[in-house]
Amino acid sequence: MSSSPPLPPGAPQPAVKALFCPKCGAAISLRALGQAVSAVCGSCHSILDAKSPQLQILQTFEKIVSSDPPLIPLGTRGRIRGTDYETIGFQRRSIKVEGVQYSWHEYVLFNPYKGFRYLSEYQGHWNDVAVCKEQPVIDTRFSIALSANYLGETYRHFQSTNATTDFVLGEFPWEVRVGEQATTTDYVHPPRMLSREQASGEESWSIGEYMEGKDVWSAFHLPGSPPEAIGIYENQPSPVGPNIKSVWAAFALFALALFVFMISFDLHAKKEPVFSASYQLNTGQPVGEASFVTDTFDLSGRTSTVEVKTSADLQNNWIYLNYVLINQDTGEAWDFGREVSFYTGYDSDGSWKEGGQQNTVIVPSVPPGKYYLRIEPEADPRHPRISYTVEVIRDVPVNGYYGIGFLVLLIPPIMITWRAFSFERSRWSESDHPPMPILNSEGN
Amino acid sequence: MTKPVSNCPNCGARITFQWSSSVQTVCEYCKSILVRTDVDLKKVGEVADLPSETSAIQLNTEGIYKNKAFVVTGRILYEYDQGGWNEWLVAMNDGTSAWLSDAQEEYAVSFPLSGQKLPAESQLQVGQQFNWHGESYSLSAITKAHYRGVQGELPFEYWDKTDVLFADLRSASRKFATLDYSDEEPALYLGELVEFEDLKMKNLRQFEGWS
Numbered sequence: 060m061s062s063s064p065p066l067p068p069g070a071p072q073p074a075v076k077a078l079f080c081p082k083c084g085a086a087i088s089l090r091a092l093g094q095a096v097s098a099v100c101g102s103c104h105s106i107l108d109a110k111s112p113q114l115q116i117l118q119t120f121e122k123i124v125s126s127d128p129p130l131i132p133l134g135t136r137g138r139i140r141g142t143d144y145e146t147i148g149f150q151r152r153s154i155k156v157e158g159v160q161y162s163w164h165e166y167v168l169f170n171p172y173k174g175f176r177y178l179s180e181y182q183g184h185w186n187d188v189a190v191c192k193e194q195p196v197i198d199t200r201f202s203i204a205l206s207a208n209y210l211g212e213t214y215r216h217f218q219s220t221n222a223t224t225d226f227v228l229g230e231f232p233w234e235v236r237v238g239e240q241a242t243t244t245d246y247v248h249p250p251r252m253l254s255r256e257q258a259s260g261e262e263s264w265s266i267g268e269y270m271e272g273k274d275v276w277s278a279f280h281l282p283g284s285p286p287e288a289i290g291i292y293e294n295q296p297s298p299v300g301p302n303i304k305s306v307w308a309a310f311a312l313f314a315l316a317l318f319v320f321m322i323s324f325d326l327h328a329k330k331e332p333v334f335s336a337s338y339q340l341n342t343g344q345p346v347g348e349a350s351f352v353t354d355t356f357d358l359s360g361r362t363s364t365v366e367v368k369t370s371a372d373l374q375n376n377w378i379y380l381n382y383v384l385i386n387q388d389t390g391e392a393w394d395f396g397r398e399v400s401f402y403t404g405y406d407s408d409g410s411w412k413e414g415g416q417q418n419t420v421i422v423p424s425v426p427p428g429k430y431y432l433r434i435e436p437e438a439d440p441r442h443p444r445i446s447y448t449v450e451v452i453r454d455v456p457v458n459g460y461y462g463i464g465f466l467v468l469l470i471p472p473i474m475i476t477w478r479a480f481s482f483e484r485s486r487w488s489e490s491d492h493p494p495m496p497i498l499n500s501e502g503n
Numbered sequence: 504m505t506k507p508v509s510n511c512p513n514c515g516a517r518i519t520f521q522w523s524s525s526v527q528t529v530c531e532y533c534k535s536i537l538v539r540t541d542v543d544l545k546k547v548g549e550v551a552d553l554p555s556e557t558s559a560i561q562l563n564t565e566g567i568y569k570n571k572a573f574v575v576t577g578r579i580l581y582e583y584d585q586g587g588w589n590e591w592l593v594a595m596n597d598g599t600s601a602w603l604s605d606a607q608e609e610y611a612v613s614f615p616l617s618g619q620k621l622p623a624e625s626q627l628q629v630g631q632q633f634n635w636h637g638e639s640y641s642l643s644a645i646t647k648a649h650y651r652g653v654q655g656e657l658p659f660e661y662w663d664k665t666d667v668l669f670a671d672l673r674s675a676s677r678k679f680a681t682l683d684y685s686d687e688e689p690a691l692y693l694g695e696l697v698e699f700e701d702l703k704m705k706n707l708r709q710f711e712g713w714s
Contacts, residue, residue, distance in 0.1 A: 093557035174608025
């Protein structure tokens with residue numbers, strides 16, 4: 060440093076400083092100028108003190124033959140959020156959960172004006188990470204920290220682990236050591252995550268935002284294609300999550316439109332009574348042979364619905380009426396049957412009722428003309444005398460269709476909600492707070 | 504603003520003060536540390552060249568902070584075991600001054616606050632709570648730094664230091680506080696982290712291959 064000749068004023072500062080490894084003599088290029096704290100020799104993997112003019116050796120570590128090289132080669136430049144950054148450092152860290160080691164990669168990015176930024180990668184899932192400028196606030200109402208607040212947003216606790224540094228390469232703005240352990244705590248608010256690292260009495264917070272591999276590839280102009288993302292990452296945005304509210308809002312809107320439609324149809328329906336007559340079925344009359352026809356009645360106006368309403372003075376018995384609506388002129392006929400039954404009684408739970416004394420049936424699209432009904436009543440052979448009234452009303456609204464429409468409208472929001480729910484379940488099943496299984500048989 | 508001019512008592516070079524309240528400056532040519540007296544400049548010491556690559560900021564860098572234009576007139580460089588940082592003295596166009604610090608390209612602007620009752624060095628403890636100007640601060644770290652050198656103009660005499668103690672205090676917002684124990688009396692600075700873009704700086708150091 061001190062041996063370099065003074066630069067003429069205004070000359071650009073050299074971007075890279077060339078030095079030699081004190082252990083193996085290999086050339087080392089310091090890319091982060093005066094900002095690197097540690098640098099790793101690419102040949103012998105000695106960790107060097109980048110601040111000392113002689114690059115004092117801090118640690119040597121057994122290089123694990125790298126079957127796992129950086130996906131972004133050191134020295135590659137890429138553009139993140141409109142700023143160019145150079146990849147200057149790479150480390151592999153891991154955690155052990157129930158005896159299984161999970162490892163991920165971290166890249167140190169540098170810009171001489173904007174400073175440091177990081178990229179992390181785990182099984183094809185990337186995060187763009189920066190050091191927090193504001194101090195996040197942990198919710199300490201419970202003995203364990205379940206959430207943290209950062210810039211007005213609540214992040215849910217996802218996982219606390221002990222991370223070990225396994226492999227390092229390049230330069231770092233801190234004193235890096237292989238084998239060093241840190242306690243990491245992740246809080247998520249997809250697509251962002253908040254991480255706290257605690258090591259040797261110091262804590263630091265960083266904020267990450269989920270990035271897709273293809274965006275990293277295009278930012279750094281990398282050849283080929285990025286590794287495919289496996290599984291669901293802790294802060295991966297749900298493919299349907301943000302849509303849920305708008306889908307339900309659309310549903311509410313359509314349901315309201317349907318309701319308005321229904322009301323206006325109801326208001327416009329004429330509900331015109333065209334026929335009414337009362338009959339009696341006398342006790343003990345033979346069954347199934349008492350068919351008769353009514354007087355004719357006019358269905359005027361346009362083709363419309365026809366409602367046939369049956370009312371009977373029943374008490375713990377039933378009557379079955381077989382109707383045929385017949386057009387006097389064309390002979391066109393609509394055949395339908397209706398049972399009216401009504402039972403009441405008492406049991407240990409108190410009084411009960413079943414059925415009713417009225418029944419209606421709607422015949423759709425009946426053209427205008429002169430009509431009559433053929434009625435064939437049936438009842439229990441031991442029935443008492445039953446009085447019943449038959450009414451015919453034309454142009455009535457059919458509300459059942461609206462119910463079906465409503466159910467059809469419900470399908471997309473329910474499917475999307477279910478997908479979002481499943482996605483969140485998969486996400487959280489990897490966390491310290493796995494969801495309860497829905498069914499006992501789940502996973503079998 | 505009139506710029507007082509004199510000559511270096513050591514090498515005779517012309518010394519121009521950018522900021523009228525400067526107390527100390529460093530001769531660009533012979534690196535003598537010069538202190539202003541009532542009549543002339545007195546040489547009190549010398550500094551070695553400071554490394555230039557540790558910051559994008561340099562003397563005469565201009566920028567804007569809270570709608571006030573500023574120019575960088577002086578520098579103190581500190582180092583500690585996790586790196587180094589620069590405290591740049593910036594003279595605002597309204598005659599006031601502030602400190603623009605740059606630690607691994609994390610930028611912050613701070614101002615001294617006098618008249619506060621401050622804890623003695625021996626009383627400092629991580630986790631202590633303080634309240635200044637309606638903001639609460641928590642002591643997050645006590646750092647022993649090494650004084651590396653000075654450059655340009657400073658508002659006080661500052662040279663011949665060795666190890667200096669600082670206490671860092673954080674708030675829930677971007678605001679922070681620093682307790683400086685480099686003199687007998689502790690000094691308090693209140694500041695906030697700022698974005699590089701927001702300072703709209705010009706005349707920055709150029710790095711080869713970066714724009």
